Amino acid sequence: MTEPALAGLRQPAPQAGASDSGGVTDLGGASQSPAVSHKPRAPSAPAAGTGSGEAQDDTRYLISDLCAFLESYLPPEQISECYRAYLYGAEAHEGQKRKSGEPYIYHPLAVARILAEMRMDYQCLIAALLHDVIEDTQIAKEQLAAEFGEAVAELVDGVSKLTQIDFRSRAEAQAASLQKMLLAMTRDIRVILIKLADRLHNMRTLDAMSSEACRRISRETLEIFAPIANRLGINWIRVELEELGFAHYWPWRRHVIQRAVQRTSGARIEMVSTVETALKRALHQEDIQGAVEGRRKHLHGIYRKMKDKSRGFSELVDVFAFRVTVDRVDTCYRVLGLVHNLYKPVPGRFKDYIAIPKANGYQSLHTALVGPQGIQIEIQIRTQDMHRVAESGIAAHWMYKTGSQSGSSPTALAADWLQNLLEMQREAGNSVEFLEHVKVDLFPGEVYVFTPKGRILSLKRGATVVDFAYAIHSDVGSNCVAARIDRRMAPLSTVLRSGQTVEIITAPGARPNPGWLNFVMTAKARVNIRGHLKKVKSREARAFGKRLLNAELSAFSIDIDGVDPIRLAAYLEDGGLRDLGELLDDIGLGNRLATLVARRLVGVEGDQVPSRPLGNSDIHHHRLAIRGTEGMVVNFARCCRPIPGDDITAVFSPGRGIVVHRTECRNLGSLETKGDKRLSVEWSHEPEGEFSTEIRVEVSNRRGALAVVAGAIAEQGSNIENVQTAEKDGMITDLGFQLQVRSRAHLASIMRRLRLISLVTRITRVTRS
Known part of the structure; x- marks a missing residue:
């Protein structure tokens, strides 16, 4: 970038209240006018969007609007830095257009505005204004770091997709980019807040995309980004993402539910007003200061409940919900008594999330009541602080400067989740597998169980004793052998229920059982078990691969240690292998034939045979002996189930190792027609096991x-x-x-x-x- 261009980036920020017609020129290719200015939202109450899924955000924010808004909580020098970042981003994106045809810079401005309403710090806002610069322009991360600092460059890089690597499929590219973003989030949580704001504005303006792109982006939003917003407790973003995603992914289903709601709304508006009035009167009579708000549940929430409970709309009984907000925690419980006196509670439908917060820090009392006309209603009771956290989650740390680091605060709970993400990343085999584990982990826990010392753990519904053990610590899960539930011995596969006390019994030599994968529910348990099995399989494959290769090399009177190092190095380089261990892994897993590898390593071409003839003893020695202790790399065919004493042969199965059959097995012929290779094997003199x-x-x-x-x-x-x-x-x-x-x-x-x-x-x- 030239000196004159850099000089143009250092213009001062506009004064607060400056007229939009004063000529702030959009460097993305359009002159901004007062006609598109927008009044900022109140910083104390971030809007949740329309929630309808129909209205699209066509507002084009001005940089002067943003700077004026920022004066409510940022010092002038930081606002000037944000303005400078806008100019830098506008020049970088000059000439680029969005699908809608508008200059690209409108999008970063809108993303920054969303984050400003969450009262994010100036570095986060700068990163938002520049969040597509690395991905979509020629500017490198190092240039951003030199211009705006290392922290901003790391934030922008964390949000940027991986574009420099060729992937085999769109799914793999998507998974790798999401993995990169999630791992960047573990270093700085602001990465995901920028990405959520970016996705929210993209969803608001999704109509400009093709129908196929709309469905693909909406599905990703519903499966990944809305659950992440929920996991971090940012309810207003979660609701709007779900409503917009639902509108684009299932437009007809949404239309049907909306019509059903409209048909019933007229008859129930009076009921809502009646309940609100009754609740306010009850609070006033007890001299309790509180706000009462009645609302219809969101369309996506209604659809999800219909789907989860396999019910039609007419069978849903709690479409309407009421929220009572008071000043103190003890008042919440007083109000609970009031509403239970006012209307009859539904047995089994009371939940105390104040005493036992949700996994994202959400706190409230939930109770279901039989309201007027026999219609069930749901009432949530919480304090004002709880309401702010319920709407903003981890963003409340910036919005209200709570500084709360208690074990149940959204910040502390998010830190625990991010630590789990790091552990999953270390154990996952690839980005696609990692993303699948994250999807499993994104849905909130609904079962609350106790450790013997009284600690409460929140787990996914259907979680078992093994899930509980891994939730305590990875080592506890890997070494568990038994458990006591409420002081009684119970199998490790037992599904847990809320309120139970679980004690895990461990043994130092114990290891995860592959069968656990059939019943565990949580991502942490699944990824740890799979990681252990992969390590075990890798060790077994390497040892078995060495035995296979040495068995083939014995026909040439050498073993692996006797192979010419130069020829071995050349073979590894030709095959794209890092070292001998990786070659042995491939052989043990059946991905390479030991016969062909042995021939290449000794320099034999084609069908050449060893220089000396092989006698019967040589042929016998050349066979691989099966002991029964080879582990997961030697599998016994289920069709014929060979046992020691049977005449056996084996076939290579790529990725699994070898599969041993009885020689007379009728399936061997069909396997050979598929190109599977036979291997000469025999039972060892002293096979082990059963x-x-x-x-x-x-x-x-x-x-x-x-x-x-x-x-x-x-x-x-x-x-x-x-x-x-x-x-x-x-x-x-x-x-x-x-x-x-x-x-x-x-x-x-x-x-x-x-x-x-x-x-x-x-x-x-x-x-x-």
């Missing part, structure tokens, strides 16, 4: 037959994993058993014992197609 197999036992249809057969199997030291019964005819019943056995000899002894039972007519080993 192996699953299936048998079918035909018995006479007599009472107690199943118990007799099961008892005989148990006598032989076998565990029954599963039993299935099917009546063959009136006289014979088929019993299917999935057993754990040590070997083919062990299975034979079980079958001999079963043949001695008079009820048994036939026994066969099952092989599935």
